Amino acid sequence: MLNTLKNRFEQGCRTCGYPKEKPAVFARYRGKPIIQKDVSSDIVEACAKACPQDAIDIDLKKIDMGRCVFCGTCERISKGAFVIFTDDFEISTSKKEHLLTDGDLPSLAEHSKQHFKKLFGRSLQLRQVSAAGCNACEADLNVLATPFFDLARFGINFVASPRHADGIVVTGPVSRNMKTALLTTYEAIAEPKVVIAVGSCTITGGPFTGSPEITEGLDTILPVDLFIPGCPPHPLTNLHALLTFFK
Amino acid sequence: MTNAFLEISNGEKIAREKIPHLSFDEFSKTALLVVEDGGKVVQFFAYEDDNDIKFMAVLRTDKLFVAGCDAPDSYPALSKACEPFHMFEREIAEQFGMRPEGHPWLKMVRYHANCRDVPDVFGNDYKEDIPGNYNYYQVDGDEIHEVAVGPVHAGVIEPGHFRFNCIGERVLHLEIQLGYQHRAIENLFLNVQAKRLPILAENIAGDTTIGHSLCMAQAVEALTSVTPDKGAQMIRSIALELERLANHIGDLGALSGDVAFLPPANYFGRIRGDFLNLALLLCGNRFGKGLVRPGGVRFSLADDIRETLAERLKELKPQVEHVLDLLFSASTVRARFEDCGIVSTYDAEKLGLVGPAGRASGIPYDVRRSFPTEHYSQIDIPENKKPTGDVYDRARVRYDEILQSIHIIQSLIYSPVETQCVDDSNFNLPPSSFVVTVNEAWRGEVSHAILTDNRGKILRYKVKDPSFHNWNGLAMSLRDTGISDFPLNNKSFNLSYCGFDL
Numbered sequence A: 001m002l003n004t005l006k007n008r009f010e011q012g013c014r015t016c017g018y019p020k021e022k023p024a025v026f027a028r029y030r031g032k033p034i035i036q037k038d039v040s041s042d043i044v045e046a047c048a049k050a051c052p053q054d055a056i057d058i059d060l061k062k063i064d065m066g067r068c069v070f071c072g073t074c075e076r077i078s079k080g081a082f083v084i085f086t087d088d089f090e091i092s093t094s095k096k097e098h099l100l101t102d103g104d105l106p107s108l109a110e111h112s113k114q115h116f117k118k119l120f121g122r123s124l125q126l127r128q129v130s131a132a133g134c135n136a137c138e139a140d141l142n143v144l145a146t147p148f149f150d151l152a153r154f155g156i157n158f159v160a161s162p163r164h165a166d167g168i169v170v171t172g173p174v175s176r177n178m179k180t181a182l183l184t185t186y187e188a189i190a191e192p193k194v195v196i197a198v199g200s201c202t203i204t205g206g207p208f209t210g211s212p213e214i215t216e217g218l219d220t221i222l223p224v225d226l227f228i229p230g231c232p233p234h235p236l237t238n239l240h241a242l243l244t245f246f247k
Numbered sequence B: 001m002t003n004a005f006l007e008i009s010n011g012e013k014i015a016r017e018k019i020p021h022l023s024f025d026e027f028s029k030t031a032l033l034v035v036e037d038g039g040k041v042v043q044f045f046a047y048e049d050d051n052d053i054k055f056m057a058v059l060r061t062d063k064l065f066v067a068g069c070d071a072p073d074s075y076p077a078l079s080k081a082c083e084p085f086h087m088f089e090r091e092i093a094e095q096f097g098m099r100p101e102g103h104p105w106l107k108m109v110r111y112h113a114n115c116r117d118v119p120d121v122f123g124n125d126y127k128e129d130i131p132g133n134y135n136y137y138q139v140d141g142d143e144i145h146e147v148a149v150g151p152v153h154a155g156v157i158e159p160g161h162f163r164f165n166c167i168g169e170r171v172l173h174l175e176i177q178l179g180y181q182h183r184a185i186e187n188l189f190l191n192v193q194a195k196r197l198p199i200l201a202e203n204i205a206g207d208t209t210i211g212h213s214l215c216m217a218q219a220v221e222a223l224t225s226v227t228p229d230k231g232a233q234m235i236r237s238i239a240l241e242l243e244r245l246a247n248h249i250g251d252l253g254a255l256s257g258d259v260a261f262l263p264p265a266n267y268f269g270r271i272r273g274d275f276l277n278l279a280l281l282l283c284g285n286r287f288g289k290g291l292v293r294p295g296g297v298r299f300s301l302a303d304d305i306r307e308t309l310a311e312r313l314k315e316l317k318p319q320v321e322h323v324l325d326l327l328f329s330a331s332t333v334r335a336r337f338e339d340c341g342i343v344s345t346y347d348a349e350k351l352g353l354v355g356p357a358g359r360a361s362g363i364p365y366d367v368r369r370s371f372p373t374e375h376y377s378q379i380d381i382p383e384n385k386k387p388t389g390d391v392y393d394r395a396r397v398r399y400d401e402i403l404q405s406i407h408i409i410q411s412l413i414y415s416p417v418e419t420q421c422v423d424d425s426n427f428n429l430p431p432s433s434f435v436v437t438v439n440e441a442w443r444g445e446v447s448h449a450i451l452t453d454n455r456g457k458i459l460r461y462k463v464k465d466p467s468f469h470n471w472n473g474l475a476m477s478l479r480d481t482g483i484s485d486f487p488l489n490n491k492s493f494n495l496s497y498c499g500f501d502l
């Protein structure tokens, strides 16, 4: 007992102040990309050639965050001349096309659906379906339940049954073997329901693009309301998206 | 020991013509001899070469051995005499349609059509949903009932199907069917541009990003005759230990939650995050993605990073120690952990368990000791084996390794070796070569093997996650155990679905 109390005292309160204060992330974190618009085409082409995800649109000089895995190769080989990845983790969008960006993202709050806010603003119950990613996205959703992020204080919970849920959070590129289970889970949720796509492999196939076993884009099989990019998205990116879209 | 196989080293480039190409009989006879004598199977796979299907096996004793042979369409199963081949033969049957006659338990592994368009060994129609027409193992009797769980589980976890045959609360048999996460990664490796290789390796299993990245990078380095500098080797070792720490700590927290002792569950949940953040400190990603590349690492240990890393570790170490003490000194926790889900050394040997699960069952094998890569030949790793193979021992191995990993990182932080960061670069692989790499990731032995054809194109890329061995260990631990202890046993192994499913 004494031991338990001693530990309790040592641990203290660790919950972060977000969204009131923005917690600092370490400097090497790669968040929202800001494109340098006056960059020469040669540099953009070199970046596009080196990009493992073919996520760079040479003509538009934009990065598709739905494909990007935030490896930072383009920033590095252009020495920042094409793009700089900032520490801004607030990068989610309500439309897939908004993910193709030069750094100027539309405000998520303004693009969220007002009736969702009304319905789910005070209580949002989500069912997570893991469908063939690498499990890092699940891991960084799971941490939202730890004391540091403490998702439940916002009235948002992950629940066990789709019958108890207001929507699904999908991770992974929906393998052939998972497709039916995903669709059945989706159907089991009562209307109106929300679909959230987390991670680049969910949004576009990401690292697994080109495999005949996967679905390239969750939006090709379900109506997606919220896109959370990253590989995986930082937990704060997830938190920002959920709070801004529904609160 | 001399045998018909060729002795090789971990991460050594071998010209394919040097690899003994045996008759199937000799291949099978020698492989059986080595493994019956206590050897283990590191890799055993089929590949297509000039329209012929061939087998290749990498075995280990205290050394590594390789040999190949022509693959017959059907052949007497090696598993009939020697259990450690069991999963590999099923995998080969699924991937290439070669039938191991007399295999004791021939069923699909991941549920997908074979790559040769030959009739399916399991008689599955892949237009139908998993699990096809497979009949689960059934126990007969009036009192017997079945419990089916998954693929979608009641939590934020990966999909898999679990079928329990129970009498009352007691589990007689657990059958685990995976494959839901199958993305055909091995085939992707054959077809993508070189720049995508590291990204693929990182995403085989996100919680083992460093383990798999190292196997891939070391394999490419061996083939292209590149040696990363000392600093890179050190940073890679630090990263692998950080990965071990985050996962072991997270698992101990989850185990604590499963026996309803919530303080350590919450503390370790948060502390795990702190260790993930240290990976982010190093390379900008909480799972270490973007750090390891063929040739070295992409991020150095700059002075300010060293400082912060050292500071954080100093701060976290006593917290970790105190929570470990809280967890392991609670009698209620010990009452639940001890004697729960025992896997005997005998069974563990037959199943070929690796990593902490193997060590908990008395098998000392640790790649860091046996076939050290990176900086590990300079680091003294204790044996870490335990006697009973219950949940307590599986937790206890983690306990020991957590303290050791913190110590290892602390001892490396201030080594004054610098590294020349590598950029993502293209590489050309040499023709007709072979390499196999093994590393001790947090779940145990990860192994990648690459074969190139006569133009230097990848002919076969084989990935093995430790979960490939250990899922059967979990099934075994449930025998004669209360079904309510399933979550506890499951967490004590905490195996990868995506790493298994590829």
Ligand code: SF4
Binding pocket: A050, A051, A052, A053, A054, A055, A056, A063, A067, A068, A069, A070, A071, A072, A073, A074, A075
């Ligand atoms: S950071 Fe994104 S856009 Fe840039 S190279 Fe990596 S994947 Fe491509």
Ligand code: SF4
Binding pocket: A132, A133, A134, A135, A136, A137, A138, A171, A172, A173, A198, A199, A200, A201, A202, A206, A207, A230, A231, A232, A233, B203, B206
């Ligand atoms: S988006 Fe990236 S991190 Fe997330 S599951 Fe897919 S591969 Fe893993």
